[in-house]
Structure formats: structure tokens, C-alpha cells
Amino acid sequence: MNLLKNPRLNGVLLDVTGVLKDGGTAIHGSVEAVRKLREAGLKIRLVTNETQVTRRALAENLLDLGYPVQELDIVSxxxxxxxxxxxxxxxxxxxxxxxxxxxxxxxxxxxxxxxxxxxxxxxxxxxxxxxxxxxxxxxxxxxxxxxxxxxxxxxxxxxxxxxxxxxxxxxxxxxxxxxxIGKPQPEFFRSTLKDMGVEPEEAVMVGDDVVSDVGGAQDCGLTGVLVRTGKYRPSDEKHPTVHPDAVVDDLAHAANLILESRK
Missing domain, CATH: 3.40.50.1000 (HAD superfamily/HAD-like)
Incomplete structure (x- = not known):
């Protein structure tokens, strides 16, 4: 699927660590990117394998960093x-x-x-x-x-x-x-989409893990976008079995692509 030619996109799944934040710091441009996606009326879920903190603690941390999110947005x-x-x-x-x-x-x-x-x-x-x-x-x-x-x-x-x-x-x-239990298992993505009321072909996953984020999402019919932040390695772009629909510098770039694709 060509991300730039999919006007039906209305659901966005975002990884947290490596996409929204790196350690305790917001990744440059990501806070504004999430705001732009929300203002455009897109449904957003933060789909994470984070198991070092509770969902409530993670939501509080993201709010402190300036993200317009709440605990119910987080799928862990x-x-x-x-x-x-x-x-x-x-x-x-x-x-x-x-x-x-x-x-x-x-x-x-x-x-x-x-x-x-x-x-x-x-x-x-x-x-x-x-x-x-x-x-x-x-x-x-x-x-x-x-x-x-x-x-x-x-x-x-x-x-x-x-x-x-x-x-x-x-x-x-x-x-x-x-x-x-978690990414890249298909049920993790499917249950998230069901909760959002979004079909796979209407959704995009943005992550820094080429296998768990991008590959896992693509296996369920979603568009998969790889960011060059977080744990990204240049070799990820030459993965033998997973081929992202798009590779972008960061979430800010991904958000622009998503919004352009809906025009």
C-alpha cells in the first residue's frame, strides 16, 4: 500500500519509546505532530510494549512532556x-x-x-x-x-x-x-483496531522497531511506517523480510505524510 495514496486513513497507532520519547525527553517535533493529528480528527492509540511502568504512570509522564493524551489512549x-x-x-x-x-x-x-x-x-x-x-x-x-x-x-x-x-x-x-502478549502478535493490533472502530486498511502504525512495529502491523493489513529515531539502525531499511511502506526521519515527518495522504 502506498501511504501517499490512501485518503481513507483515519486511524493512527503510535509506538511510545523511540517515537514519542527517548528516555525522559520528548523527541523533537513529536508533541506538535500528535497535536496536528488530533486536530485533523484522526483516531490515535499509543500501542506500546512498555512494561516498566503502569499505564497511568506512562500517561502522566507523557502529559508532563506536553502530549495531549490520556490513560485510555494507551494500549499495553x-x-x-x-x-x-x-x-x-x-x-x-x-x-x-x-x-x-x-x-x-x-x-x-x-x-x-x-x-x-x-x-x-x-x-x-x-x-x-x-x-x-x-x-x-x-x-x-x-x-x-x-x-x-x-x-x-x-x-x-x-x-x-x-x-x-x-x-x-x-x-x-x-x-x-x-x-x-503485545507486539508483534496479530491479536494485539486487531483488538486495538476494533476498539478504535477502524479497519486495517484505514490505519497506519508508526514505530522505530522494524519487526514488532512495522512488520507486525503490516501482517494485519495496516500501513507500516518506520522512523529514524529511537532504536532505529540503518540496517533496518534493508531487512530481509520486512519492507516499510515509508521510512521517515521522525514522527513530525510521518504526520505530514499522513495528513497529505488524506487530501
Whole structure:
């Protein structure tokens, strides 16, 4: 699909880290870009695999940076996973960031029958990983849930290992296939579009991850735009299987393309 020839675009999905902000700083031009998209009447969702903070804390941080967003605009893996755990009567062993533990307060965690992995950051110690491995390897039918599968992300200190690297380690050690909650899983995109009331061909995803953001969105029929901010690497433009519909310098550039395509 040619982004510049799609006047039906009326839904915009935006990654957060690497598109709206880098660490605690708003990426230049992105605040105004979001305002322009909103003023044009476009439906917007912030689709993120962020699992170091709650949705409320993330919304507050974005508001402080000047973004016209609210908690309901944010789509993240934790709420979806918690609903699934409750439906399936699953009791998780959690290896997640301390900041998101309050999200799981109502979930029975005794005698765990599954393991949940999020972006635990400094909690990714050998001791904690080995504890999760021990639980998995002793289950008759081990279940491992990973809140995303990113390899790395961009922070103020540079590129940082993401949850996908630690998920792969546990998959290999315990001989189990992780169930991914978040990008690039199709259901994550489809449920977002359903909530927005937008068809795939009417939506565009803007992200800095060529596989999880762009590839995941394209697999569901959305237009996928890659930004050269955040964790973007020049090699992303030559990815062997994912070919973005557009590659732009930043969200400001992407917003201009989106608005021009609707004229």
C-alpha cells in the first residue's frame, strides 16, 4: 500500500519509546505532530510494549512532556495479560519490573502454574532468571508468557536489552515456546483496531522497531511506517523480510505524510 495514496486513513497507532520519547525527553517535533493529528480528527492509540511502568504512570509522564493524551489512549500488554490470567485461572510467577507489580495485586500468585516475563530491567539477575527456569522445568505442561518480544530498546543511556533476549534464554533452557502478549502478535493490533472502530486498511502504525512495529502491523493489513529515531539502525531499511511502506526521519515527518495522504 502506498501511504501517499490512501485518503481513507483515519486511524493512527503510535509506538511510545523511540517515537514519542527517548528516555525522559520528548523527541523533537513529536508533541506538535500528535497535536496536528488530533486536530485533523484522526483516531490515535499509543500501542506500546512498555512494561516498566503502569499505564497511568506512562500517561502522566507523557502529559508532563506536553502530549495531549490520556490513560485510555494507551494500549499495553499488562491489562490484556491480566484478563487472560483471570479467564484461564492461571497463577503466575512474576519476573517483571517492580513498578508494575501493583497491576497484579488482584491475581493469585500462590503455587504458580505459569511464568510471566516483562521488561524487568535490573530485576533480570541470574538468581531471578534461574528461579523462573526452575519453576518452568518442573511443570508438567510449562507455560511461559512474555510481554513483548523486543530484542532491545533505546533509552537515555543508549540501546538496552529488552525482554525478548531473556525470553529466548528461558525458552531454550526449559524447552518451552513462549506465548507473546503485545507486539508483534496479530491479536494485539486487531483488538486495538476494533476498539478504535477502524479497519486495517484505514490505519497506519508508526514505530522505530522494524519487526514488532512495522512488520507486525503490516501482517494485519495496516500501513507500516518506520522512523529514524529511537532504536532505529540503518540496517533496518534493508531487512530481509520486512519492507516499510515509508521510512521517515521522525514522527513530525510521518504526520505530514499522513495528513497529505488524506487530501
Amino acid at each position: 500488554p499488562c491489562p490484556a495479560l491480566i484478563s487472560f490470567l483471570q479467564r484461564e485461572n492461571l497463577r503466575p510467577h512474576l519476573l517483571v519490573h517492580s513498578n508494575v507489580l501493583p497491576e497484579f495485586e488482584g491475581i493469585d500468585q500462590s503455587n504458580p502454574n505459569c511464568v510471566v516475563l516483562g521488561d524487568a530491567a535490573e530485576n533480570f539477575t541470574y538468581e531471578h532468571l534461574n528461579e523462573a527456569f526452575g519453576i518452568l522445568i518442573n511443570m508438567k505442561k510449562p507455560r511461559l508468557f512474555s510481554l513483548g518480544r523486543g530484542r532491545y530498546y533505546s533509552d537515555k543511556e543508549g540501546l538496552m536489552l529488552d525482554v525478548g533476549a531473556f525470553t529466548a534464554a528461558l525458552e531454550y533452557a526449559a524447552d518451552v515456546k513462549a506465548e507473546i
